[in-house]
Amino acid sequence: MSASSIPGRLRRMNKTQKLSVAGISAVAAAALSLSLVPGNADAETEPQAISGAPVVFASAAGSSQAKTIQASVIEQHSTAAQLIKASDAAKAKAASKAKAKKAEAKAHAKAKAKAKAKKAAAKRGKQGASRSESRTPVFSNNLDGWIKESLAIMKSKGIPGTYDGLHRNIIRESSGNPKAINDWDVNAVNGVPSKGLLQIIKPTFDAYHVGGTPHDQYDPVANITASANYAADKYGSIDNVNSAY
Structure with missing residues (x-):
């Protein structure tokens, strides 16, 4: 399988996921190899003539082993899909957490600014009252x-x-x-x-x-x-x- 035939999503997988897919490919190759070997390979000493009829190379034992390997391949595919799904879920959770943290920081900053403005207004009011008191007219005693x-x-x-x-x-x-x-x-x-x-x-x-x-x-x-x-x-x-x- 060439790199260009691998879906883009698999090319972006992490190390663990890549190793899993590599294992799947190896198992599939082994299955293909077994299916091409005749069941009585030891008995064959001379090349066989090729006739026009199809030749079946796999024995019953080989067929059973192929099915086992196929089941293993399917299981490996399922595991890889689960890993991708878990990775996506982890990313979504991290993004959600970051968004919530950002919103909390924004709310905190807003509350802090509001409290600061309120304190400044109270201070201005107090200073204004003080200035007003200082401007209270003093009338002459006449x-x-x-x-x-x-x-x-x-x-x-x-x-x-x-x-x-x-x-x-x-x-x-x-x-x-x-x-x-x-x-x-x-x-x-x-x-x-x-x-x-x-x-x-x-x-x-x-x-x-x-x-x-x-x-x-x-x-x-x-x-x-x-x-x-x-x-x-x-x-x-x-x-x-x-x-x-």
Whole structure:
């Protein structure tokens, strides 16, 4: 059998498979040789004349041996096929395992990247909050600062009012003195004098006090925000107040 007559798949077999096929070829050759030897070879001393009729060389014993060899050849072929099948199965299993390992590595890398991104986002959020805190305005401790701080609180609470409206009423009511007190009007006579920058009485201050500010009529920001809250309820806004209120 020439190399070109061997199927391409057998040419790609491993060493074990090649040895098996070589053994099969040897056994087949032996079978062919036996089939060509006459059963009574020892008795033949002279060449026999060739007649026109077919000559049967194999004896009964030779025929039985040929069948045995043929069975062996078939078995060897079956073994070779099984080896090829096992090899293919092993390759498929290895490829599947490699694919699964690759997928696992990819999933691990993806999870790691996601965790890293989440951590980075949390860090940015923390840094942003820190920067926001560092940007918290510091208001000066004077009339301008008190009005600006009050406006910031009013905005967060939804209380209307402008710098001009607050400043105008403060100057009219107390001239900007946070400790101012009216001890002569009807409120003073009734024991509840008007106090602070916007001259608010205690019952009104208590009713309209804005959370987050000191509960103190003389506190500038607490006084302004409570008065603005009251004015918004009664007049729509402190901006609408132009006289005693």
